[in-house]
Amino acid sequence: MAHSTTATEAHTDEHHHDHHDDHNPGFVQKYIFSTDHKMIGIQYGITALCFMLFGFFLMMVMRWSIAYPNQPMPEWLTMFMPEDFLNRWMPVAESTGGRVVDGQVYNMFGAMHGTIMVFLAVVPLGFGAFGNFVTPLQIGAPDMAFPKLNMMSYWIYFLGGVLMFASFFLPTGAASTGWTFYPPLGVLTDYFVGSPWLTGQTWWLLGLVLLITSSLLGSVNVITTIINLRAKGMTWMRMPFFVWGMLVTAFLLLLAFPPLEVAGLMQLSDRVFGSSFFLPTGLSANNEVVNISGGGSPLLYQHLFWFLGHPEVYVLLLPAISIVAEIIPNNTRKPLWGYKSMVYGVLVLGFLSFIVWAHHMYLTGMGSAISTFFQTTTVLISIPSVILLTAMLISLWGGSIRFTVPMLWACAFLPMFGFGGLTGLPLAFNLTDLYLHDTYYVIGHFHYVVAPGVIFGLFAGIYYWYPKATGRQMNTFLGHLHFWPSLIAINVVFMPMMVQGIAGFHRRWYNGGISYEHTAEYLWLNEVISWAVWALAIFQLPFIINFFVSAFFGKKVTSDNPWNATTLEWATPTPPGHGNFTFEPIVYRGPYEYSVPGADKDYTPQWEAPKKDTPKDVVKPDTQAESDEPKA
Amino acid sequence: MASDSPEAIRKSIKLYIIIGAGLLVLTALTVAVSYVHFGSHSMNVAVGLLIACIKASLVGAIFMHLNHEKRLIYIFLVLAGVLFVALMGLFIFSLLDIPGQNLFGY
Amino acid sequence: MEIPHNVTARPDTGLYNSKIGIWLFLASEVMLFGGLFSGYIFLRLGADFPWPEHMLDVTKGCINTAILILSSVTVVMAWSSLKLRNFRHFQIYMSITLLCALGFCVVKAFEYKAKFTHLSCELSNGLVLEGHDNDDKGEGNDIVYKPSRAVFPIETGEIHFLEAVLPSNEKDAEAKAVVSLKVPVASIDGNKIGVYRGDDKKIKVALGNSEIEMIAAKLKGGDEFKIEDEVIEFTDWSELAKVIDAQRDVKKRFLRAENDRRKYAGTVNQATLAGVTAVPKKLSDSLETTTALAGALQKFFSEELTLLVDTKGEPVSIKPSALRNQDFGWTDKGATLRDGTIIEGEYLQKESKLMLAVDGVDLRRLSPTPGEYDPKIMKQRIEASGFAEQFPTIHAAWEEQFAKYEKKEAEGDHVTSKELYYAKYHGEHGDHAEGHDAGHGESHAAGESLERDFDSHGLPIYEIDRADVRFLSTFTPRLNTYYATYFLITGLHALHVIGGAIVLAYFLFTGRKMYKENPEHLANRVEVGGLFWHFVDLVWIFLFPVLYLL
Incomplete structure (x- = not known):
């Protein structure tokens, strides 16, 4: 079927309304304007990884300026x-x-680093790629x-990304007012120009509207799918935590x-229309x-911004934490501890995240009553976070842990995210936040959550599901070469930021000058951080090589379930074809039935029918599927 | 689904027209009461919004069939409603809580 | 492959996919409009100006409410018809719905258009007049100059605003305007460096990297080079833009050279202070070179470009929105445009005068504190403002209204500040001509009537000096946050109406085939489209009172 001529393809297209079950789409339909969730997931993933690399590069340039003020950039940058x-x-x-x-370039790169990392890299990777796939x-x-909305969602995201990226080449350059885009600065930057439409600031806003539209379509799709398309027997409490x-x-x-x-x-x-929504009188x-x-x-x-901004933190975090929650039981070979409390925890977390936003705004002179309210909710939200983290830590206890590459990343995620979370507590309180606001302490805190936290979780996910997506394993040696140096480097990057931040190093300082004198004793840390950043960059090379080379030359997986996992994605052929399952999946049990006492192997997949009194031969899911004729 | 049977739909067609007419009457009422003073401006706002809420619930309940919808949909809407109230409520709360601010001044 | 539950409901949830989808979408829409309404309330509670109430056309709003309610009924009827398997009725009801959508948009368009042509003019004494521009030239609210020079800030590097002001020259016709620019041109070994007009009449820009390197090399070699001023005349504004671009690059180069010079000078100084007698040769060499380069580049660079503008006596007019500031952004010698360009010339007071056919006045801005309108003090303020003398007809109309409501208030009725201090004037038809025959004086002293004529609706036309105008705007988002919110919310709502109508039209015009194949599928689609449509109606139900009535 793969070798159909163009003539037959045209023929199939003409009779598209006949609902061919085994239709054979052309290249464009299969790889570009695909409606298949797996292809869209991969598209999201690759685009997001490219943006992540780009955002990382912007930061490498910024780190040069911070560490070596007024010195020319080296060739390798x-x-x-x-x-x-x-x-x-x-x-x-x-x-x-x-x-x-x-300063102008630094501001531009700084604003776009934040924007790209949050809106174009981490969310699309976590939610777009893994959520879809x-x-x-x-x-x-x-x-x-x-499926069609799904395709639109990706392409609108792509368009938004292109718009943001293209704005670098406008006469005014890309947006330069921070990823938060606070007015009046955001409005008045490049405001007095001939055509406000042709400025990076305006393109940023247009790009943002597109990205929001994209994620709206994506989220409607995901929720509807989860609610209405669950397989037979997949009750709410049998859903994997990732779902x-x-x-x-x-x-x-x-x-x-x-x-x-x-x-x-x-x-x-x-x-562009000269209104004054955010511009005060005078x-x-x-x-x-x-x-x-x-x-x-x-x-x-x-x-309005932080009403999104805080839930956005959890939009970044939850995919990573859910990936880790999949990998840990698989590699400890025991059930996820406290699955139910984690589910309730994540629901409470989701709800609370909507009503904590103003802890980003303590410095705006808000009254004490409202400030108290937001301090309370902010501290409250740490309870469900701690439930999630603790449940996963306890899951490790007593397990016979397989330290596979995804498991390494997952294990690193736990303390890193924990550290990021704990350093957030001083920022939750008005009194300490007033001092720490806008210092490198804040930068260190949220980067601990997002970089070694979330991105490590996402890496874990890439290594974990890579065999399912491509049919080949990623190289373990390169995986180790990626993981260990990254773990060390990333801590050398962010730990000194805490020190600098407490000393008062401001997050917007970029090239020395008189302001640097303020924290003169801690300036040497700038160089340490910067070199760690560049080292971190180098140790992403094994990953990039691994990612592309393994797709063609990696070790082929011999089974559809290489990790001996229990959840349904491992019941599909590898890689899954159009329509995913070759048999009608029926779910018989919870998601993490590892090491069930009395079972003949240490995992009992969700789709395996309970044994009758006279146990037959263990039938592999794929062979079982082949014996069944696909329905017409 | 009894409510979707042809008989039920035939019955409800009449209801749709009555509700449509009712909405028009309520619109006229909204306009009329906006020219009447109810003691304070806040009162007027409250009355105006109350009528709007009644109209909205009629549209929601009858036209959008929220009077006999599935549980799931109520969950979505309650969630959105609660968050909307939180958004607006906390906005107003944060404005009221700025010391020395004179609101509702005119 | 078929997605399950596309048409039939899933038994445990009782819902088919697109119904869940649309309700989720609507939940998101609740947050969208919720955010807009919250923003509205935030701005309204925090407003530092009298919030406009009852300012919109209630009749048009009412008509639109009725239209949307009607369309809501018909869309649900269309769905019912499909459920009863009556395609003919479905077509009829859906067509009515679409006509309603069209009607809604038409009414809205008229409402918007009225706003776009209606002016609000805040005078420097605090009076706010509303009305229409009554100038036959059609551009009556522009500020007019007879230009002589334009000073262009190089930073902006765009000549958009200047271009908008200057008349555009047509090719192969006699130029309506000529701009001349004095720039330095160096000649080295017979090569010209700088901006000049070549022998072929084309503008040459020779100020790139290679030329500047050549200058630097010549300076290092100790060579002299001759610099002469050259005056270039432009009639093609794109040529001018090219030159300005080149000049901006030179400015950047100069600033960098200048920075370098200072840095080296600083280092040399420090070395001297520290007692190092022999300053390293390389350093002093660098200092010499950069000093020479900075000096040479300075000749090519000036802080701003001065353009001599010759429009053959024709005036140029500047739109209020193009000014950097309406109040302070211009004088009788020139005006600053939004990008910083300064147009110098003779201010033409007569041409710039605003001829405003006034149909309303708001006196509340006379009070420095919004909300505090003590009648006694307000009366004093109104008297002091010269309202009665300058705008007699409008004043008379206001006074009549004020007396009526003052009496009402005395009787214990509630009266709003709007009723007391905001008056609409609808014009007198018929015998106004002899009644208010105003003088046509060329100039006037303060306190003299500004009334000049009456327009066809009987509205008095006032001649307002531009120097008395603090802020002038049409009733667009520029005017204040209320109108900004109004346009944003109703604009988004109108987009929803259009989007919904397109989807419903698609069902109507392509539904027959699906109806024959699977009528339930079409009914589901119409139900989902209808849910969206009802939501749009529901938003309007709140919009109407909030924006029009309260």
């Missing part, structure tokens, strides 16, 4: 940037004979509920993003009162 771009933004200075990062498989569905995580993430995206869309549209209106720029009516409120933006 500039070689990745196009000549025209360099000449425009970082031209060769006569004195140093090299290219120096100035794994969720339908784990619940035994043939595809997502709305629960996706369900809650999708709800967060669904309900938290619209207020940000409102904020984005209002800011867009301020920029606002002046360049020592002149701006030609606007005023009467708006910058605080409104912050409220």
Whole structure:
């Protein structure tokens, strides 16, 4: 069937309405405008990894400027940037004979690093890639509920990403007002130009609206799929924890993003239609009162932004934590400890995340009553987080742990995320937050959650499901070469930031000057951090090589269930074909039946029918499927 | 699903028209009461929004069949409703809590 | 492969896929409009200006409410018809729904259009007049100059605003405007460096990296080079834009050279202070070179470009929105545009005068504190503002209204500040001509009537000096946060109406085939489309009172 001629393809297309079960799509339909959830998941994954690399690179340039203020960038940094771009933004200075990062470039890279990492890399990787690829498989569905919407969701995301990326090459450059885009700065930057439509600031907002639309479509799809497309016997409490995580993430995206869309549209209106949603009366720029009516409120933006912003943290986190929750029982060969409390924990976590947002705004002069409210809810939300973390730590206890590569990442996730979470507590309290606000302490805290936390979890997921997606294993040696140096480097990156932050190093300082004197004793740490960052970059090379080379030359998996796992995605052929399952999956038990006493092997998959009185030969799922004729 | 049977639908067609007419009457009422003063401006807002809520619930319950919908849909809507109230409530709360702020001044 | 539960409901949830999908989407929409309404309330509670109430066209709003309610009924009837397997009725009801959608958009378009042409003019004494521009030239609210020079800030590097102000020259016709620019041009070994007009009449820009390197090399070699000023005339604005781009690059180069010079000078100084007698040769060499380069580049670079503008006596007009600031952004010698360009010239007071056919006045901005309108003090303020003398007809109309509501208040009725201090004037038809025959004085002293004429609706036309205008805007998002919210929410709502109508139209025009194959599938689709449609109606049910009535 794979060798059908173009003539027959055209023929099939003409009779598309006949609902061919075994249709044979062309290249474009199969790989580009695919409606298959697995292909869309892979598209999401690769696009997001590319953006992640790009966001990482922006930060490498920024780290140069912080560690070596006013010194020309080395060749190994500039070689990745196009000549025209360099000449425009970082031209060769006569004195140093090299290219120096100035404030404008630093701001641009800083804003885009945050934006790309949050909106274009981590969320699409966690929710877009894993959510799309794994969720339908784990619940035994043939595809997502709305395959065409799924395709649209990816392409709208892609368009938003392209818009953000292309804005680097506009005359004004990309957005430069931080990933939070606070007004009035966000509105008034590049405001006095001929065409406000052709500025990076405006393209950022347009890109954001597209990304929100994309995640709206994605979340509707995921929730509907989980609710309506579960296989026979897949009751709520038999769903793998990953599916629960996706369900809650999708709800967060669904309900938290619209207020940000409102904020984005209002800011867009301020920029291009001259309104004053976020611009107060009497606002002046360049020592002149701006030609606007005023009467708006910058605080409104912050409220709308952080109403998304905090749930967004959990949108980043939950996919990672749910991936880890899949990998741990598989590699400890024992059930997930406290599955039910984790499920309830994640539901409570999802709900609470909506009402903690103003802890990002303590410095705005809010009253004591509202501040107390938000402090209370913020501290409350640590309870479900701790439930999740503790349950997984206890899951390790007494297990006969297989330290496979995904398990290494999962194990590293736990303390790293824990550390990130605990360092958040001082920021939850108004009193300490006022001191730590906008210092490197904050940077260190949330990067501990997102980088060694979330991204380690996502790496775990890539190594774990790679054999299912490609039919080949990733190389273990390269996996180790990726993991151990990354673990060390990333701690050397973020641990000193805590120290610097407490000393008062401000998150927006970029190139020395008089402000550096303030924390002179801790400046040497800047170089340590920067070199650790670049080392971290180098040790991603094994992963990149592993990722692409293994797809073609990796060791072929011999079984459809190489990890001896229990959940449904391992019941499909490898890689799964269109429609996923070759038999009708029926779920007989909970998701983590490992080492069940009395069972003949140490895992009992969800789809395996309970044994009758006279046990027959153990039938492998795939052979069983082949014996059944596919339904017409 | 009894409510989707042809007889039930035939019956409800009449209801749709009655509700439609009722909504038009309520619209006229909203306009009318907006010119009447109820003691304070907040009162007027409350009355106006109350009528709007009645209209909205009629549309929701009858036209959108929320009077006999599945449990799941109620869960979605209650969740969205609660979060909407949290959003608006906390916005107002945060405005009221700024010391020295004079709201509702005019 | 068939997705399960696309048409039939799943037994345990009782729902088919797209119904779950649409309700989730609507939940998200609740948050979207919830965010918009919350933003509205936040802005309204925190507003530092009298919040406009009852300012929109209630009749149009009412008509639209009725239209949407009707369409809601018909869309549910269309669904019922499908359930009863009556395709003909479905077509009829769905067509009515679509006509309603069209009607809604038409009414909305008229409502928007009225706003776009209606002006609000805040005078510097706090009076806010509303009305229409009554200038025959059609661009009556522009500020007009006879230009002589334009000073262009190089940083912006775009000539968009300047271009919008200057008349556009047509090719092969006589130029309506000529701009000339004085720039330095160096000649080295017969090569020209700088911006100049070549022998072929084309503009040459020779200020790139290679030329600057050549300058640097010549300076190192101790060579002199001759610099002369050259005046270039432009009639093609794209050529001008090219030159400005080149000048901006030079500025960057100069600033860097200058920074370098300072850095080296600093290092040399420090070395000297520290007692190092022999400053390293390389350092002093570098200092010399960069100093020379900075000096040479300075000749090519000026802080801003001064353009001599010759429009052959034709005035240029500047839109209020293009000004950097309406109140302070211009004087009788020139105006600053939004990007910082300064147009200098003779201010043409007569042409710039605003001829406003006034149909309303708001006196509440006379009070410095919104919400505090003590009648006694307000009366004093109104008297002091010269309202009565300058705008007699409008004042008379307001006074009549004020007296009526003051009496009402005295009787114990509740009266709003809007009723007391905001007056609409609908014009007198018929015999106004002899009644208010106003003088046509060329100039006026303060306190003199500004009334000049009446327009066809009987509205008085006032001649307002631009120097008295603090903020002028049409009733667009620019005017204040209320109108910004109004346009944003109703605009988004209108987009929902259009989107919903497209989907419903798709069902109507392509539904027959699906109806024949699987009528239940079509009924489901229409139900889902209808749910969205009802939601749009439901949002309007809140929008109407919140924006129009309360």
